[in-house]
Amino acid sequence: MLFINEGALLKVGMKENILSFTSEELKSVFKQKYNQPSYRAVQVFGWLYKDISSFDEMQNVPKKLRENLTRDFFNGQMGIFQSHRSHDGTEKFLLKCQDDNIIEAVKMEYHHGTSVCISTQVGCEMGCIFCASGREGLVRNLSAGEMIGQILAIQKHAKKRISNIVLMGAGEPLQNFIEVQKFLELVHDPKGLNVGYRHITLSTCGLVPEIYNLAELNLPITLAISLHSPSDIERSRIMPINRKYPLKDLIYACLAYTKKTKRRITFEYALIKGKNDTIADAEALIKLIKPVSGHVNLIPINTTDTKLQAPDLQWVQNFNEFLNSHGQNATIRRNMGSDINAACGQLRWQYLKKSE
Numbered sequence: 001m002l003f004i005n006e007g008a009l010l011k012v013g014m015k016e017n018i019l020s021f022t023s024e025e026l027k028s029v030f031k032q033k034y035n036q037p038s039y040r041a042v043q044v045f046g047w048l049y050k051d052i053s054s055f056d057e058m059q060n061v062p063k064k065l066r067e068n069l070t071r072d073f074f075n076g077q078m079g080i081f082q083s084h085r086s087h088d089g090t091e092k093f094l095l096k097c098q099d100d101n102i103i104e105a106v107k108m109e110y111h112h113g114t115s116v117c118i119s120t121q122v123g124c125e126m127g128c129i130f131c132a133s134g135r136e137g138l139v140r141n142l143s144a145g146e147m148i149g150q151i152l153a154i155q156k157h158a159k160k161r162i163s164n165i166v167l168m169g170a171g172e173p174l175q176n177f178i179e180v181q182k183f184l185e186l187v188h189d190p191k192g193l194n195v196g197y198r199h200i201t202l203s204t205c206g207l208v209p210e211i212y213n214l215a216e217l218n219l220p221i222t223l224a225i226s227l228h229s230p231s232d233i234e235r236s237r238i239m240p241i242n243r244k245y246p247l248k249d250l251i252y253a254c255l256a257y258t259k260k261t262k263r264r265i266t267f268e269y270a271l272i273k274g275k276n277d278t279i280a281d282a283e284a285l286i287k288l289i290k291p292v293s294g295h296v297n298l299i300p301i302n303t304t305d306t307k308l309q310a311p312d313l314q315w316v317q318n319f320n321e322f323l324n325s326h327g328q329n330a331t332i333r334r335n336m337g338s339d340i341n342a343a344c345g346q347l348r349w350q351y352l353k354k355s356e
């Protein structure tokens, strides 16, 4: 399997983003480059996850080492370029990368903690018709450090710990497999952000070979499949990836994933009026995912495209009740931040349109 990680911004000039380094990698760099013991690398790694803006603020690190770090690395914590707060507490951010690309992230408040939805690519080439992130195509992959940088920027802004992470912003995480895999290792490190795998959700539109590869990692994260239709014909219209990996292949991959990881899969189902919201669709959905026994997350679609509309709330509830009364576990996801364009890619799309 060929993974794509070309195109992630790994260096600016000769400097590397220190947030992309695991503590083990830093230990080896410190030894080889600066002849420094492991504990120094661990010390510096810990500092990166504190609210600092320069290496000079690492008070217990020798001056010479701080100078070396300033020469060789940059701290890739992102700058918040715009923020919009919803009446429900959801906050959406436009963040600026080192190469001036703009990406989106969203912070959501739940009773169980603060959750951040991050981007894994600049733009996306998957072309799902309901999603603004795909309209400009893929610009490039984000590095693991840039994913960490989003969380650190929001944590600093919110002045509270981020306890849950969702890889469901712009981009297809599994198309950027190497950097996402590294990000999962970084974010889980107890000396860093220390977010448990069970508090991380990775959402994919259905890249089948990469689902098998993710299963091999055997991490107890939650895998969310953007399903959105139980029919190959309709799903191919909504999500072009279905032409490459049709439902049968996707469900086999899901089965392999649950068998290997023992984790329940979440199926995301954005209800679109007249496209996937009939009782026949609900019946087909139950039949399709029955072997996997996953959970269905119903989402009344939230999009700028006026041709795609959500069914009315009563119908969403009827659809949900039908699933549950026929043995399929389902819930309706709260539509958070709809007054601030919190659906995937909307804010960045508006920004790009205004800048044209």
Ligand code: SF4
Binding pocket: 124, 125, 126, 127, 128, 131, 132, 133, 134, 169, 170, 171, 172, 205, 226, 344
């Ligand atoms: S929904 Fe996800 S995979 Fe589909 S175009 Fe948007 S960002 Fe890409």
